[in-house]
Amino acid sequence: xxxxxxxxxxxxxxxxxxxxxxxxxxxxxxxxxxxxxxxxxxxxxxxxxxxxxxxxxxxxxxxxxxxxxxxxxxxxxxxxxxxxxxxxxxxxxxxxxxxxxxxxxxxxxxxxxxxxxxxxxxxxxxxxxxxxxxxxxxxxxxxxxxxxxxxxxxxxxxxxxxxxxxxxxxxxxxxxxxxxxxxxxxxxxxxxxxxxxxxxxxxxxxxxxxxxxxxxxxxxxxxxxxxxxxxxxxxxxxxxxxxxxxxxxxxxxxxxxxxxxxxxxxxxxxxxxxxxxxxxxxxxxxxxxxxxxxxxxxxxxxxxxxxxxxxxxxxxxxxxxxxxxxxxxxxxxxxxxxxxxxxxxxxxxxxxxxxxxxxxxxxxxxxxxxxxxxxxxxxxxxxxxxxxxxxxxxxxxxxxxxxxxxxxxxxxxxxxxxxxxxxxxxxxxxxxxxxx
Numbered sequence: 001x002x003x004x005x006x007x008x009x010x011x012x013x014x015x016x017x018x019x020x021x022x023x024x025x026x027x028x029x030x031x032x033x034x035x036x037x038x039x040x041x042x043x044x045x046x047x048x049x050x051x052x053x054x055x056x057x058x059x060x061x062x063x064x065x066x067x068x069x070x071x072x073x074x075x076x077x078x079x080x081x082x083x084x085x086x087x088x089x090x091x092x093x094x095x096x097x098x099x100x101x102x103x104x105x106x107x108x109x110x111x112x113x114x115x116x117x118x119x120x121x122x123x124x125x126x127x128x129x130x131x132x133x134x135x136x137x138x139x140x141x142x143x144x145x146x147x148x149x150x151x152x153x154x155x156x157x158x159x160x161x162x163x164x165x166x167x168x169x170x171x172x173x174x175x176x177x178x179x180x181x182x183x184x185x186x187x188x189x190x191x192x193x194x195x196x197x198x199x200x201x202x203x204x205x206x207x208x209x210x211x212x213x214x215x216x217x218x219x220x221x222x223x224x225x226x227x228x229x230x231x232x233x234x235x236x237x238x239x240x241x242x243x244x245x246x247x248x249x250x251x252x253x254x255x256x257x258x259x260x261x262x263x264x265x266x267x268x269x270x271x272x273x274x275x276x277x278x279x280x281x282x283x284x285x286x287x288x289x290x291x292x293x294x295x296x297x298x299x300x301x302x303x304x305x306x307x308x309x310x311x312x313x314x315x316x317x318x319x320x321x322x323x324x325x326x327x328x329x330x331x332x333x334x335x336x337x338x339x340x341x342x343x344x345x346x347x348x349x350x351x352x353x354x355x356x357x358x359x360x361x362x363x364x365x366x367x368x369x370x371x372x373x374x375x376x377x378x379x380x381x382x383x384x385x386x387x388x389x390x391x392x393x394x395x396x397x398x399x400x401x402x403x404x405x406x407x408x409x410x411x412x413x414x415x416x417x418x419x420x421x422x423x424x425x426x427x428x429x430x431x432x433x434x435x436x
Contacts, residue, residue: 006072007159007194008034008057013066015052017395024395026052027220030066032213034159036193039185041205041212045252045316047275047398049220050198051163057196058082058161070159083157085148087164091136097123097147098132104154122150125189127180142173149181153190160190162197166204171309182208186232202248202302202312206241207234214251218272224251242302249302250333252316256323263324266364273393274365276405277321281412285345285352287318288327291337292345298334325359357413369406370415373427380426383418 010032017024027049034040042050055061057068059078068075083104091100101119110118123132126146136144145165152160166174184190199205205212206228214224226248234241256262264274290308291299305315319335322328327341337345344355360366372386373379383403390399407425410416417428 005036006033007036007070008032009069010053010057011067011069013053013056013063013068015049015056015061016064025219030220030222032222034194034196038210039195039197039208041197041199041209042215043199043202043205043212043248044215044220045217045313046200046278048215048217050200050215052220054084054161054163054196054198058084060084079159081157082159082161083152083155084161084163085145085152085165087167091144091147093136096133096135097128097139100136100147101151101154104151108155119150119154122154125184126150140173141169142177145169145177146180153192156191158193160192160195162195164198164200167201178204178208182232200311200313202245202252203236206244206248207236212248214248216252218275246300246302246333249300249312249316252312253301253319253330253333253335255331256329263363264365266368267390267393268368269364274324274363275394275398276363276365276402276409277317277324278401278405279317279321281356281409284318284321288322288337288341288345291328291335292342298331298336301330301333301335304335324363325356327359353412353414356409357415360409360413360415365402365406366410369410370427373416373425378426379429380424383423383425386425
């Protein structure tokens with residue numbers, strides 16, 4: 001390992017989008033340091049601002065407040081000492097593998113002969129020797145991401161930033177690529193002085209990192225900074241490894257709060273509007289059935305994820321949805337069904353719909369939406385009108401996502417209906433009125 005000299009400082013950084021009454025805080029008061037010789041993971045649920053922070057660190061985005069220092073100097077514009085690998089492969093389909101890698105060197109003004117020699121060496125180093133003339137469409141997902149790694153490393157960055165680089169890959173390809181990247185890093189085969197990786201996969205972060213910076217959302221903020229002292233290669237089944245994973249699960253899962261806090265506020269009301277977890281009802285039902293079949297009263301979320309082959313972010317969203325609806329309680333990384341959750345898991349289809357309808361009617365978000373519909377002409381309202389109202393609370397893409405979730409849940413509960421042709425949301429009870 002290299003000397004742990006201070007490489008990067010993030011001081012009191014916040015990112016706020018919008019203006020006036022339409023302000024959204026993506027990340028708030030972030031303070032972070034990064035030393036040479038350290039592999040650090042930014043870990044947290046979807047929507048906590050991890051990727052936003054990474055773009056600020058690389059200089060692709062200027063923060064609203066605070067500053068980023070690189071080797072003690074305030075960062076101005078794009079950081080020339082950093083490269084970034086995105087979760088999507090971001091390769092140019094009309095260029096072959098070697099040309100995609102050489103492109104990064106060409107931008108730096110490296111002469112043609114040097115570009116060719118360096119790119120061939122890099123491709124050999126990442127295991128793509130023989131594929132120099134192949135086009136991206138001819139490669140598997142894992143191989144395409146290797147090209148992305150080679151291109152990022154071509155300019156020999158001091159800081160290599162990874163934005164969920166394995167999330168678009170199948171399980172086996174991701175596992176192979178993690179191992180190969182670690183081998184390159186630990187052996188010193190790449191000139192990189194530090195790696196900063198964004199992830200929502202808890203096991204991945206514990207497997208690869210020297211430090212894990214844990215973030216939470218609404219707004220995005222750092223809630224823990226955990227040092228990992230386990231030697232490489234790390235055994236996933238070891239008690240030490242599993243203890244750390246369990247610790248992080250407990251941090252991210254939190255603890256079920258009283259209803260006033262758990263349900264949050266409605267749009268337009270004081271306090272944060274509770275986001276609806278992005279979760280299909282069929283997946284939630286399967287999760288509750290799974291819990292109901294387990295003899296123990298409490299189930300460790302980490303063990304549940306491990307046994308069901310679901311990633312940590314997915315398990316945490318399932319638990320979040322179950323909490324919100326009152327079907328489960330979470331305490332220190334353990335989840336247990338409530339009596340209502342057991343009833344739902346054992347109920348037939350129509351009974352489940354009735355229970356679900358009762359539960360979502362108590363959520364302030366749904367109360368707000370139902371009030372809007374009841375007050376509108378014929379209990380019908382344009383999708384765009386509701387989304388515009390939600391954009392006072394959320395960024396546009398999140399507002400659309402929240403409305404998507406609300407309509408899906410409302411349709412399952414037979415409370416809401418949606419006419420895709422006219423782009424109109426209406427109360428299910430209004431269907432009969434319109435027909436008459």
